Amino acid sequence: MTAIAADTQVRIDEMPAVRMVGVDKWYATYHALKSVDLEVARGEKIVVCGPSGSGKSTLIRCINQLEPVQGGTIIVDGIELTAGPKFVEQVRRDVGMVFQQFNLFPHMTILQNCMLAPMKVRGVSRAEAEATARKYLERVRIPEQADKFPAQLSGGQQQRVAIARALCMNPKIMLFDEPTSALDPEMVNEVLDTMIDLAQEGMTMIVVTHEMGFARKVADRVVFMDNGEIVEMGEPEAFFSNPQQERTRNFLGQIGH
Amino acid sequence: MIRAFGPNEFLFIVMAVQWTIALSAVAFAGGAVGGLLIALARTSKPRVLRYSALVFIRIFQGTPLLMQLFLVFFGLNIFGIGINPWIAAAIALTLHASAFLGEIWRGCIEAVPSGQSEAAWALGLGYRDTMTSIVLPQAARIAVAPTVGFLVQLIKGTSLASIIGFVEMTRAGQIINNATFAPLTVFSVVALLYFILCWPLSMLARSVELRFAAANRR
Numbered sequence: 001m002t003a004i005a006a007d008t009q010v011r012i013d014e015m016p017a018v019r020m021v022g023v024d025k026w027y028a029t030y031h032a033l034k035s036v037d038l039e040v041a042r043g044e045k046i047v048v049c050g051p052s053g054s055g056k057s058t059l060i061r062c063i064n065q066l067e068p069v070q071g072g073t074i075i076v077d078g079i080e081l082t083a084g085p086k087f088v089e090q091v092r093r094d095v096g097m098v099f100q101q102f103n104l105f106p107h108m109t110i111l112q113n114c115m116l117a118p119m120k121v122r123g124v125s126r127a128e129a130e131a132t133a134r135k136y137l138e139r140v141r142i143p144e145q146a147d148k149f150p151a152q153l154s155g156g157q158q159q160r161v162a163i164a165r166a167l168c169m170n171p172k173i174m175l176f177d178e179p180t181s182a183l184d185p186e187m188v189n190e191v192l193d194t195m196i197d198l199a200q201e202g203m204t205m206i207v208v209t210h211e212m213g214f215a216r217k218v219a220d221r222v223v224f225m226d227n228g229e230i231v232e233m234g235e236p237e238a239f240f241s242n243p244q245q246e247r248t249r250n251f252l253g254q255i256g257h
Numbered sequence: 258m259i260r261a262f263g264p265n266e267f268l269f270i271v272m273a274v275q276w277t278i279a280l281s282a283v284a285f286a287g288g289a290v291g292g293l294l295i296a297l298a299r300t301s302k303p304r305v306l307r308y309s310a311l312v313f314i315r316i317f318q319g320t321p322l323l324m325q326l327f328l329v330f331f332g333l334n335i336f337g338i339g340i341n342p343w344i345a346a347a348i349a350l351t352l353h354a355s356a357f358l359g360e361i362w363r364g365c366i367e368a369v370p371s372g373q374s375e376a377a378w379a380l381g382l383g384y385r386d387t388m389t390s391i392v393l394p395q396a397a398r399i400a401v402a403p404t405v406g407f408l409v410q411l412i413k414g415t416s417l418a419s420i421i422g423f424v425e426m427t428r429a430g431q432i433i434n435n436a437t438f439a440p441l442t443v444f445s446v447v448a449l450l451y452f453i454l455c456w457p458l459s460m461l462a463r464s465v466e467l468r469f470a471a472a473n474r475r
Contacts, residue, residue, distance in 0.1 A: 064378075064379055066375050066378065066379065089381060089383060092378060092379060092380070092381040093381035095379075096379070096380075097376075097379035099372060099375070099376065099379075101370075101372050103370075103372040103373060103375065103376035104376075105373065105376070105377075105390075105391055106395070107394050107395055107398075116380070116382075116390060117377075117380035117381060117382060120382055120386045120390065121380065121381040121382060121386075165380070166379075166380070169380060169381065
């Protein structure tokens with residue numbers, strides 16, 4: 001009995017955080033993801049890059065099913081997402097997401113933004129939700145903004161709140177969809193620093209970004225996408241110094257990393 | 258024998274204002290419930306819901322309010338359901354308001370950026386919590402001005418209930434006119450009373466709209 005339990009435990013630990021097999025996504029007649037395979041281990045940090053329209057945002061939006069897929073299998077933390085709507089909500093609870101446009105709730109204070117989901121979804125008490133929210137606002141270094149509304153904060157501050165809001169759900173995986181692309185240049189670093197802290201704490205992260213400095217520093221693997229396919233994938237050192245594919249070389253040349 | 262238009266006649270019309278207000282209030286309250294359901298159906302995923310709501314809206318937007326009143330009043334009588342003008346007017350105006358408010362509020366719900374519901378879903382919130390905590394509170398702010406604007410239309414629309422015999426302000430005016438033959442005086446009074454009801458509401462809608470525009474600029 002104990003042996004079997006221990007054995008199961010091992011298997012759960014070895015199970016990848018995300019496993020995508022042959023995922024196909026269509027927008028009407030446009031083939032956005034072409035039979036994509038990707039496996040992300042627990043604690044791994046993946047940076048996804050590629051030209052606009054390459055399907056990189058679509059890829060991570062499939063992981064919490066903001067985009068439904070037409071084919072293939074997606075398994076997140078051992079739960080098969082593609083098996084039905086009940087599983088989707090289960091997965092979303094454990095997968096945090098940070099958006100390009102922050103998407104804070106403008107009619108709520110910063111604190112309320114952070115407390116809503118834990119109270120509604122996890123059913124934690126108001127006091128506990130507030131304590132958690134203040135803890136994470138402290139972590140992203142804006143505890144003093146708790147009672148303001150999102151519109152009163154700078155873009156960088158708003159994005160850090162968005163990160164704190166996602167962390168309040170105590171997620172196992174964090175998805176970042178171009179988190180610094182809508183920011184003024186002087187605010188990019190404060191958000192990247194927060195993400196680096198998070199990475200160092202061992203969070204599983206999948207990050208769509210053009211910040212190649214961040215990729216070099218944090219990523220375990222870099223994924224290059226073009227035209228709905230994963231063209232190349234590798235450790236940052238090898239990926240940047242010695243890209244195998246022509247399309248990857250062109251892309252890296254263009255962004256002048 | 259022709260009566261003169263005196264204080265008693267004036268009072269008779271003024272007293273009928275309560276029925277105009279009552280009919281407007283019932284139709285608006287019923288229309289708010291119906292309109293919310295219609296708006297939610299129109300913005301929902303299932304096709305059946307979306308299209309049935311659309312058909313309902315098109316029917317009531319595409320036919321005159323007077324025909325809707327006739328159809329409810331005479332229609333139900335033909336089917337042997339005895340119905341008094343008050344109930345008939347309340348039903349017809351409620352359906353009418355449901356369709357119009359449903360369409361107005363659909364627009365307000367769709368005006369809330371899709372990133373808002375995406376953020377809510379990504380946090381694991383279900384449809385109900387996403388709507389009640391995130392989408393509807395933001396849609397409501399946008400909805401105040403056009404909703405008050407429609408209420409003004411609805412109050413004026415209740416005058417048509419006079420034609421099926423419901424004694425509200427307009428019908429009271431007709432009754433007094435039949436006795437006094439002073440149409441200009443009588444209907445000036447009636448029109449003035451409608452204006453007194455509607456004008457403050459129009460002002461309210463305007464000030465809310467300005468405040469909302471100012472808040473958006475901030």
